[in-house]
Amino acid sequence: MVQESTLPNTFPTLLMHHARVRGGRPAIREKDLGIWQTLSWAEVAHEVRHLAAALADLGVVAQDHVAVVGENRPRLYMAMMAAQCLGAIPVPLYQDAVADEMAYVLQDAEVGVVVVEDQEQVDKMLDVSAQCPAMRTIVYDDPRGLRHYSDPRLLGWESLLARGETRLTQHPDEIDQCIASIRPGDTAAMFYTSGTTGKPKGVMLSHQALIDRARAIESFEGLTDREDVLAYLPPAWIGQNMFSYTQFLTTGFTVNHPESPETVSIDLRDIGPTYYFAPPRVLEGLLTHVMIRMEDAGGFKRWLFYRSMKLARRVGTRILDGASVGLVDRIRYALGDLLMYGPLRNILGMSRVRVAYTAGEAIGPDLFLFYRSIGINLKQLYGSTETSVFVCVQANGQVRDDTVGPPCDGVEIRVADSGEIQLRSPGLFSGYYLNPKATAESYTEDGWYHTGDAGYLDTDGQLKIIDRAKDVGHLSDGSLFAPKYIENKLKFFPFIKEAVAFGAGRDEVCAFINIDLEAVGNWAERRGLPYAGYTDLAGKSEVYDLIRDCVAQANRDLASDPKLAASQVVRFLILHKELDPDDDELTRTRKVRRAFVAQKYAVLIEALFQGRKSQYIETEVKFEDGRKGQVCADLRIEPVPVASSIPLKKVA
Structure with missing residues (x-):
């Protein structure tokens, strides 16, 4: 058995270890034009060396930030590995973020080199380059559409590799020396928070923190280098990064990249992953x-x-x-x-x-x-960017729908008097980049990390999350109000894509509903119900009847829970537009910005609680090309039957 002290303890040493011990095995697969292309561990390590040398030639040194923007693509993963080989810090950005959102991160992290996927991301970089004076090079993977671009900062992938080959010839030992100088406690990557309550913060995670959590789960689940994983979510999300990058380099299994977001379900069936995350x-x-x-x-x-x-x-x-x-x-x-x-x-x-x-x-x-x-074998886990994902994980044979499992190996949890979950873990972040005040505020005086979540440890040691601590409240009669729990009840129905519940400090609960355009559209077509887009379909009386039945069923389920029976939805409306990250209503990880939505649609909330039959609203929306427009509608407000609560049976 390999002693812990002899195991590779940084991402570059892990990569080179896999190239030595399983060099011919598949490391990365990518579907291109319908055909799966495979790179072995030895091939990945070879290309990463050339990329690292090329980045060094571009002036990248230890502790520099290298931004990576795009879908899940092997070359973007290798760009992150190359940056880490120099001791530099990759900063993945959400590929669907608008240019202005990216500009904030590029400025905050003082990024000099950006590696992007295609023309769309190149255009965004060029749009914000005047706001980001540190940006000196934009490397692109896919050259389609870029033939006539003449900006001197642009550099194609093949040209980058050629530059690296020349550098390696001149300095053959440079990359090995850089790798040897990296320490486990050095920052390995920086992920920006979703900014639910303010400006995003750069979360600095060390090699040691990320690898420790990956190894804990490798041991817990018995993961091997024979696993197949599908990498299809944004690399900027810590969850996907842990599963298809950190664990990939720690355990040495194979990561598969789908051809495009549109082909994920097909590619999922092609691969048949053994280890899956969603x-x-x-x-x-x-x-x-x-x-x-x-x-x-x-x-x-x-x-x-x-x-x-x-x-x-x-x-x-x-x-x-x-x-x-x-x-x-x-x-x-x-x-x-x-x-x-x-x-x-x-x-x-x-x-x-x-x-x-x-x-x-x-x-x-x-x-x-x-x-x-x-x-x-679907299981829940609990964690966050600041905790390197893994805090609690459900064990086989002990899976419940109302808990997220006991603490992982090495994690300590306590529940404060306020109900907030606090913890200590080897996977905790090093701090927020250039924000010591926020870093200090995220810990208690005695060194426990504030999660911001409300919950408690069950009698069998499993953690039960109620909601975000700031979102949990009470109705005016003192009854518990947990909006996320109610929203999840509603979102189980295939016709409901998103829901936002309101009721804290009120006499009753009301909700906004976003219909699922595909599911409801299919339902409408089968009934010969014509519609001219989301807004038209959402306003039809037949659709309101359909959604009312769903909400009524959710109410019947809530009635069976003594703690939440008072939180049944008494009125709802179907929003005239889908909640959208581009309109700041959702984060890039599709979480509702609850406070922003409540402020933006305050007139609708008041109409719901005043029991009106309808409310007119005009809403500004942003289009993908940056233009702005208005969506107007007279929204119907629908009452819903409330189910009788089911009393607890007395034990004889």
């Missing part, structure tokens, strides 16, 4: 596609699906957890697996999944149950 919104989207297909299926197939799912909800999770199940139910479930669950896992691309995690926000219990009931 935030709840992705799992919601996959389930929506399944439900749309079932609605289009014949009568017998629909009957079989719903009959099979009824059985799966009753015994599927118990079978997955290894619990005792009667012989007849096991036989029936095995038959259901042959006819329904197995084909369904195949459609979802999860036939080979051994471990699947969801994180990023709370997942609705019904959604969680659906995946586990059909035999997918």
Whole structure:
């Protein structure tokens, strides 16, 4: 057994280790023009050396920041590795962020070299270059559309590699010397927070912190270098970065990059990952596609699906957890697996999944149950950018929908008198970049990190998250109000894409609803209901009737929970536009900016609580090309039946 002290302890040494011990094995695959292209560990290490030499030739030195912008692409991953080989710090940016958002990060991190994917990102860099005087070089991967660009700061990928080859010839030992000088405590990467409550902050994470958390989960789950992982989420999100970059370099498994965001579901089925990660919104989207297909299926197939799912909800999770199940139910479930669950896992691309995690926000219990009931080992984890992701993870056989598991190895958790979760962990960040005040404020006087989440440790040591501490409140009668819990109930329905609940300090709860255009559009087309876009469809009375039934069902579920029975939704409206990160209503990780939404749509909130029948509103929106426009609508406000709460049974 390899002693811990002899293991590689920085990302560059990990890369070179894999190139030595498993050099011929596949490290990275990328689908291009429908064909999967493979790079071995030895090939990746060879190219990274040339890239590192090229970056050195561009003046990049230790502690410099190198920005990386684009979809999940192998060359962008190798650019991050190359920067780390020099002791420089990669700073991934969200590829769908508008130029002005990127400008803030580029200025704050004083970025000199940016590596981008394509023409779209080049254009953004050129747009903000006047605001970012430190930016001196823009390296691009895909040259399409850039033939007539003449800016001297632009440098193509092939030219970059040629520059690196020349540099290596002149300085053959330079990269090895740089790698040897890097220490585990040095900053390995910097991730910017989503800025839910203010300007984004640069979170500095060391090699030691990231690798420690990756190794803890490698041991916990028994991960090996034979795993297959699909890298399809933004590299700027710490969750995706941990699964498809940090754990990739720590464990040495294979990462697969889809051809495009539009082909992810197809590519997922091609690869059949063994280790899978998805935030709840992705799992919601996959389930929506399944439900749309079932609605289009014949009568017998629909009957079989719903009959099979009824059985799966009753015994599927118990079978997955290894619990005792009667012989007849096991036989029936095995038959259901042959006819329904197995084909369904195949459609979802999860036939080979051994471990699947969801994180990023709370997942609705019904959604969680659906995946586990059909035999997918989906588990919840809890963490954040500042904690290197892994704080709590559910263990096999001890998975519950209302907890996120016990603390991971090395993590200590305590719950403050205020209900806030506080922790200590080897994976904690080094600090916020150039922001010592914010860094100090994120810790208690005795050195525990403030998570900002409210929750408690259950009797069996598992952590239960209620909501963000600042969002949890009470109705005017003192009843608990946890908006995220209510919203997750609503978002389980395939017709509801987003929901925002309001009720803190009020007598009752009301909600905004965003319909899912694909699901509701499909529903409308089957009924011959014409519509001319989202706003038109959202305002139709038939759609209001559909959503009212969904909200009423959510109310019936809430009525069965004594703590939240008073939080049933009494009125709702369907927003005339989808909540959008470009309009500052969502973060780039698709989390609702609750305070901003409440301020922007204050007139709608008051109309809901005043019991009006409708409210007119005009809303400014931003288009992808930077133009602004107005969306106007007279929004209908719909009351919803409230279910009777179910009293707790007395124990005799």
